[in-house]
Amino acid sequence: MKRLKARTFEQGIHPRYNKELTAGKAFKLASQPEEVIIPLQQHIGAPAKPLVKKGDIVNLGQKIGQATGFVSADIHASVSGEVLAVEKVNGSLSVKIKNDFEDRQDESIKAKGDLKDLSAEELKDIVKEAGIVGMGGATFPTHVKVSIPEGKNVDKVILNGAECEPYLTVDHRTMVEQAEKVIYGLQALMKMVDAKEGYIGVEVNKPDAIKSMQQAIKAEDKISVVPLEVKYPQGGEKQLIKAILDQEVPSGGLPLDVGVVVNNIGTAVAITDAIQVGMPLVERTVTVTGAVKNPQNLIFRIGTPLSQLIEESGGFIGTPGKVILGGPMMGQAQSNLDLPATKGTSGILVLSKDELGAYPEAGPCIRCARCVDACPAKLLPTALVNLTKADMNLKLQDYHVLDCIECGSCTYVCPANIEILQWVKLGKENLQAELRKSE
Amino acid sequence: MIGGLVMSNRTQLTVSPGPHVRSKESTSNIMFNVVLALLPTTLTAIYYFGSSALMLIIACSITAVATEALFQKLRGIPVTIGDFSALVTGLLLALTLPPELPIWMAIVGSIIAIALGKQVFGGLGYNFFNPALVGRAFLLASFPVAMTTWKLIDVTSSATPLGADNPTAIALKDLFLGRVGGSLGETSAVAIILGGLYLLYKGYIDWRVPAGYLGTVAVLTTFVGKGGPIFHLLAGGLMLGAFFMATDMVTTPVTKKGRWIFGIGCGILLVIIRVYGGLPEGVLYSILLMNMFVPIIDKYTLPRAFGEVKING
Numbered sequence: 024m025k026r027l028k029a030r031t032f033e034q035g036i037h038p039r040y041n042k043e044l045t046a047g048k049a050f051k052l053a054s055q056p057e058e059v060i061i062p063l064q065q066h067i068g069a070p071a072k073p074l075v076k077k078g079d080i081v082n083l084g085q086k087i088g089q090a091t092g093f094v095s096a097d098i099h100a101s102v103s104g105e106v107l108a109v110e111k112v113n114g115s116l117s118v119k120i121k122n123d124f125e126d127r128q129d130e131s132i133k134a135k136g137d138l139k140d141l142s143a144e145e146l147k148d149i150v151k152e153a154g155i156v157g158m159g160g161a162t163f164p165t166h167v168k169v170s171i172p173e174g175k176n177v178d179k180v181i182l183n184g185a186e187c188e189p190y191l192t193v194d195h196r197t198m199v200e201q202a203e204k205v206i207y208g209l210q211a212l213m214k215m216v217d218a219k220e221g222y223i224g225v226e227v228n229k230p231d232a233i234k235s236m237q238q239a240i241k242a243e244d245k246i247s248v249v250p251l252e253v254k255y256p257q258g259g260e261k262q263l264i265k266a267i268l269d270q271e272v273p274s275g276g277l278p279l280d281v282g283v284v285v286n287n288i289g290t291a292v293a294i295t296d297a298i299q300v301g302m303p304l305v306e307r308t309v310t311v312t313g314a315v316k317n318p319q320n321l322i323f324r325i326g327t328p329l330s331q332l333i334e335e336s337g338g339f340i341g342t343p344g345k346v347i348l349g350g351p352m353m354g355q356a357q358s359n360l361d362l363p364a365t366k367g368t369s370g371i372l373v374l375s376k377d378e379l380g381a382y383p384e385a386g387p388c389i390r391c392a393r394c395v396d397a398c399p400a401k402l403l404p405t406a407l408v409n410l411t412k413a414d415m416n417l418k419l420q421d422y423h424v425l426d427c428i429e430c431g432s433c434t435y436v437c438p439a440n441i442e443i444l445q446w447v448k449l450g451k452e453n454l455q456a457e458l459r460k461s462e
Numbered sequence: 463m464i465g466g467l468v469m470s471n472r473t474q475l476t477v478s479p480g481p482h483v484r485s486k487e488s489t490s491n492i493m494f495n496v497v498l499a500l501l502p503t504t505l506t507a508i509y510y511f512g513s514s515a516l517m518l519i520i521a522c523s524i525t526a527v528a529t530e531a532l533f534q535k536l537r538g539i540p541v542t543i544g545d546f547s548a549l550v551t552g553l554l555l556a557l558t559l560p561p562e563l564p565i566w567m568a569i570v571g572s573i574i575a576i577a578l579g580k581q582v583f584g585g586l587g588y589n590f591f592n593p594a595l596v597g598r599a600f601l602l603a604s605f606p607v608a609m610t611t612w613k614l615i616d617v618t619s620s621a622t623p624l625g626a627d628n629p630t631a632i633a634l635k636d637l638f639l640g641r642v643g644g645s646l647g648e649t650s651a652v653a654i655i656l657g658g659l660y661l662l663y664k665g666y667i668d669w670r671v672p673a674g675y676l677g678t679v680a681v682l683t684t685f686v687g688k689g690g691p692i693f694h695l696l697a698g699g700l701m702l703g704a705f706f707m708a709t710d711m712v713t714t715p716v717t718k719k720g721r722w723i724f725g726i727g728c729g730i731l732l733v734i735i736r737v738y739g740g741l742p743e744g745v746l747y748s749i750l751l752m753n754m755f756v757p758i759i760d761k762y763t764l765p766r767a768f769g770e771v772k773i774n775g
Binding site: 379436 | 476481484712713
């Protein structure tokens, strides 16, 4: 089942990857902060309910937030110490803990036993109890993802090691340094959904990761490593499935509809830790890069302030213009560096004021169709913009606006600097509002 | 705990939606490259026709840019002549004119091209018709004699080869190299192809349009008309039209299938006009007519979206 030629999807773009800044740098443990700020919502879905109050002494790995509802995730203390407050930070209810630097482990933390002795249900429970969410940045609760609805059949699990976002190298380093953990996590995932085949898709700009993964699966006949072409958004769920299995997830559908579950490399490792050590998701990996003096890959405790991770990486080079959480294509710009890095923070990218330049003024569309040629969903972004501007919302449906995966390739290539993605997002909202009205 | 440096920088950080990096491509860069690609043709024109060609090129270019600036001033919108799009229109128009055309006519044509061909629709990106061809159409309708009188550059050709009684008498080599009578930019196929290849290489034009256009003409003229396919491909303004006018981004479809249809449609119309029509040349109207169909072509050639499946599929 081993394929050697790099596979891919149709269209997409080739931004500058800039991964050489950190690709060769092994993970380092970030120093623990004096105080962590742990938001009770670090995932898609309902926020967790706090289980602690001011003055409580908590242990490392202790559950401090209980998931509410089906799509939600538990939250755990990432350090041991005293709860300073349970209050809103930047609009999000958070638990502030003063670190006593003792790393006193909670008694709940113990190895869960051998993978072959654990049932699918037990494994899902372990994942849920560990508060694991999709660590590529989407932060969708993993236990929900592996709960396959009645009537659906999953036979394949894909691990996303494409890491197509420029600058980011955490998945790359994880595959190089922790290949066994990745495979173990994949096997656990396969068991959870009763899948027969496992795939790890890796872009060919990471030859050492491909080699390391191939080494690790030597004894496995159900798992293949699939080299992927270097192209954005190769790591998009649907693009990944197209590349690896040559199957298209139907419009409006989920990977489940073609019998596939896709998970991130980091998620697999978190699952491994939850089984082998019993440690819930209290730390994760991050690439701190761009205009910082010492770009690097760090492992940090959830709730560490962004500013500390930046200073740990040598601080800014020049005047910072933008600090982006995640990669430069789909990451979010953040202005408040006192805020904590969380379960979804796969990258902290600093762009200096100089490289940011003047904010580009949008010109008229010259119909060059670069967006049309770039769109991985094969839409006509230029038409979507025009229809949105004209408020022709129902018409947007004929142009499949809801199939947009919001990768931003259209905006990236636009020579007229039109914020195409923003218009398309607006069009999506307008259409959905219109559809709700007519129901 | 938190460094003063970081705190003091907080308010200076920009927050804007992604993507946070953009390609270096710009409208002005694309247009500038079209001007570059027209250089071989422009220089060939000046080489063969001398100062009269130079004067026409300068007059058309300056007039086009000035008209654009004036219109934008009058409309109270930013002047965008720095995007080179008006220059492209002026230059292209000049290359469609006969070398002996009075300068004032060229100036009128250039004003019309920008004013009626572009600005009345709302400026760059909003026009339906290729502005340079609008200018040429106006001149052809207003000054038909001046627009169809060509200077002789060599004894074997008496007029534009398409008007000749016996087109095959004109050496194909001369057509290819440009040693024939005709409008400024119509003479040398090799110069045009050179520029066209440059644009193809840079990705600024889609090969489907010239392939559809030229291919259709080649196939059809194998069976109808006089002169045969090679003569028809090389003669008149076809090469210039196929590489520089039918490929104008603003006035051609954005879908790939649509570009095939556009190119093939231009080819069919061209052959009908050349072989059966009363005009010696058909490039102008073949493109202008197809320009009208662009919105409907785009509408009916919507690509299959990713994951879009047939109801019964």
